[in-house]
Amino acid sequence: MDGQAVKAILFDLDNTLIETSRAGGRAIRKTSGLLKTTLGLDDNTINSICDKFKQKLLQESFDPSAGRSIDEVRVDHWEKSIQETVGSESPPSLAAQCYYLWKNSRLEVLSLSTDVRKLLKQLRCEYKLLLLTNGETQTQTEKVKKVGCKEFFDAIVIGGEHVEQKPFLSIFTLCFDMLQVEARDCIVVGDSLDTDIQGGLNAKVRATVWISSAGGARPDGSVTPDYTIPTVLDLPHILQQLK
Structure with missing residues (x-):
């Protein structure tokens, strides 16, 4: 890691912020x-x-x-x-x-827990936040609306609305452009090695953070995240290391 400042955080939704x-x-x-x-x-x-x-x-x-x-x-x-x-x-x-x-x-x-809502509010005081979720447009839009995501994010991107979803570079490039940041300014947080972490690596972000409630055991041949935490609530500890 080169010690540059983190300016933006890209969050996954399902099994990252909400317990789908x-x-x-x-x-x-x-x-x-x-x-x-x-x-x-x-x-x-x-x-x-x-x-x-x-x-x-x-x-x-x-x-x-x-x-x-x-x-x-x-x-x-x-x-x-x-x-x-x-x-x-x-x-x-x-x-x-x-x-x-x-x-x-x-x-x-489905809901954003009180602790997750508090975390997002705190983070938004210091970072740009974007929600990037894969999935069919109607289904994911219903979830986003139900849990009240809009107030916590600078932008929301639903994969089903675009030609390519995570882990393809194009959708990450779209996110960086929306936030007016470079890939090196961002971290990606999510529970999927195949989409969130692989996508972050493809995009060459500052760091990838894998949410693994199972203790961090990875399948053979899977990509390696920069950080692994059991819950998104532990993210501030990672951000402190990245400063």
């Missing part, structure tokens, strides 16, 4: 209850349906030009997950009920 995974787990549990009540299936079968849905989310490739909304696509995920597991048609509208229960249950518990 935990909210998703709660949403799946609520949806499991609906499936069990409606279909009268055993727990293993219900779990199989939900696992298939989660796998379809992971493999999702959404094309907004295809004429279907993200809501319609994800209703179809539930419909296919039920059919693939049970082998028969589900009751009319069940897939839609599952999707909207899952979606709304997840959104209603």
Whole structure:
């Protein structure tokens, strides 16, 4: 590290500032209850349906030009997950009920904690802050609005609105231009080695900070962040080292 001053911080959203995974787990549990009540299936079968849905989310490739909304696509995920597991048609509208229960249950518990809000307010007194989140535009916009991000950031960039998302250089260059800073003035903070940390390295930022609640163990062959912390609340310690 060359000791130059940090002027700006680029934050990831999901599982960095908000606990999306935990909210998703709660949403799946609520949806499991609906499936069990409606279909009268055993727990293993219900779990199989939900696992298939989660796998379809992971493999999702959404094309907004295809004429279907993200809501319609994800209703179809539930419909296919039920059919693939049970082998028969589900009751009319069940897939839609599952999707909207899952979606709304997840959104209603997403929030910036009091401590995270306090941290962002403090940091914004000294640094420019930008939220850079990958994902489909509607989905991420709903999260950003629900948790009230706007007041804490100088700019918000949602990957789905652009040709390339993290870790591609183009979206980081866009962020630097929006903040009127150079890459060397910035640090990138996020929970994904493949998108946040790799993207920061691609962009040649001042430093990359990996949020790893699991203790910092990295898969073989993964990129190496400059710093690793268990929670974003520990970021001030890293910033102090970078001064």
